[in-house]
Amino acid sequence: MMALKIEMLRGFATVARSGNLSDAADTLGRTPSAVSMMLKQLESHLGEPLFETDRKNKLTALGAFVLEQAERELQQFDNTVKAIEGFAKATHGHVRIATVPSVAGTIIPQVFSRYINDFSNVDIEIRDMDSSSILHELSRDRIDIGIATIGENSVGLHSRHLLSDAFGVICAPDHPLASSAAPIEWAELQGERLIANSLSAGITAPESRELHAKALLSAHNLTSIMGMVRANIGITILPEMAVRAANSDNLIFKPLADQQAKRQIHLLRRADSAISPAARLLEEHILECAAEMAPGARARDLS
Structure with a gap:
């Protein structure tokens, strides 16, 4: 038994909309004889005519029902194809x-x-x-x-x-470290009040671990950290990109001399x-x- 194919439904729907074989064939890119053969196969499969006359300009009751169902199926099929192709092309x-x-x-x-x-x-x-x-x-x-x-x-x-995102020291503009012309050495931070954070805590240098072990202040929210630094409560250590992304206006970023602190x-x-x-x-x-x-x-x- 012949199976109905989507292109058979598309061919029939195109003929039904066009009202004649010639225009439908042009739309489908096929010859009128090929389209006529396809319609005969479809009608033979269904056992009933789809058009009342050979002119193909008036549908039978079966033809009207098939057209309604075909257009619904074709719309769903075309949307599915578009979605698949869009997904494959990264546009969906x-x-x-x-x-x-x-x-x-x-x-x-x-x-x-x-x-x-x-x-x-x-x-x-x-x-x-x-x-x-x-x-x-x-x-x-x-x-x-x-x-x-x-x-x-x-x-x-x-x-x-x-x-790679290098760590640096963040301080207020009037902090003594702000005027340093050279990168900051760990030794220069030993007497400073450190505002520790989860990012700086990941630095593995022994000097950094010692500094963090002594820190009495710790914050995890960048807004809170920057607010405390801006109030000159202490200094903190953050990656440069984190400073650029945060509200760091009027704060000074000084790179660390330790090139491994990244x-x-x-x-x-x-x-x-x-x-x-x-x-x-x-x-x-x-x-x-x-x-x-x-x-x-x-x-x-x-x-």
Whole structure:
């Protein structure tokens, strides 16, 4: 028994709308004889005529019903094809991304400022959170792309190095360290009141660990940290990009002399999950903008 095919329904609907074989054949890009043969096959399969006359300008009751059903099916089929092709070409889809706040406030706006038209039909969800939360969300498959520091915890992740972010000392303009012409040595901070934070706590240098062990003030919100530094309560240590993303007006950033005091930020996704074309395109745009904003940063595979 012959099976009904979508192109048979499309051919019939085109003839019904055109009212004649010649115009329908032009629309379909086929010969009138080929279209006529297709209609005969369809009518033979159904066992009843679809048109009242050979002129094809008036439908039978069956023809009217088939046209109604065919147009509904063709619309659904065409929408499905469009969605599949759009997904494959990265013009449709849904991308969930979580990033550390410093990247959310610097690189991500540049990405969408430059490439927003590439994602006009893509649903993009952006969240900013700390690195440990991002790794947790990745492990639960709740996000497609993560931008975070990973330390030693990269099992099961595909990772590309995004940028190196050097730590520096942040102080008020009238603080004695503000007038220093040279990068700050750890020894210069021994007598300072440190406002510790979760980012600076990750610096592994023994001098930094000793400094943090003595710190009596600790804050995790950048707004609170900057407010206390602005009030000259103490100094803090933060990566340069975090300072750029925060409300750091009228504060001074002084680089550390310790060249190893850097955090490494990575572009992450689960190694066992297939990434959508839209997410892959977004990854490439993020890498491109990060390379421009952080000269010398080179993407490399670590998985």
